[in-house]
Amino acid sequence: MTVIDGNHFSDLKGFYEEISQLFMKDQDWKVGTLDGFDDILYGVRTDITWRNSQKSKEDLGxxxxxxxxxxxxxxxxxxxxxxxxxxxxxxxxxxxxTLFEILIEIIESHKNIRLILD
Missing domain, CATH: 1.10.287 (Helix Hairpins)
Structure with a gap:
């Protein structure tokens, strides 16, 4: 299981940093676009829990x-x-x-990922 924590960021740049730390630890590039975020999810099989998702919904509204x-x-x-x-x-x-809804849509488009909003 992977946990995205909405308390760790308050804007899209911070979201990309959070995602890069979670999914790109051993890579020499970082996520910096919506397309890039979508790309790194290909081949990922996991449950993603988005903690403090209501805060993110407001921050990325x-x-x-x-x-x-x-x-x-x-x-x-x-x-x-x-x-x-x-x-x-x-x-x-x-x-x-909204950006939040776009991010949710991107995650949900990957059938090997189950998203839990917390």
Whole structure:
């Protein structure tokens, strides 16, 4: 079993650091993107307990997600600004996913992982 502890981080960068420590101890690179997080979960077979998940849900909620998309739009290339604008619009309309929900979706897309929110 692997434990992600929401008390160990309060932003996406901190989440990536937590994940890197849990899954990438012996590697010379660290997780730094949503795609990278998804990639390291391939081949993983474990239960993941996300402790203090309510705190993470708040920390990685609407405002942080809005800022995340706005920063990518501001940076432009190499990001698909049109797609990111669409995701921002969906978020603003109440139909988009927060970063927390995106992370949950990524974990749940891996059938060999069982997620327990605590």
């Amino acid at each position: 609407f405002n942080v997600t809005k800022e995340f998309y706005e920063n990518k739009i501001r940076m432009g290339k190499p990001f698909n600004v049109q797609l990111i604008q669409q995701k921002l619009d969906e978020l603003m309309d109440g139909n988009g996913l």
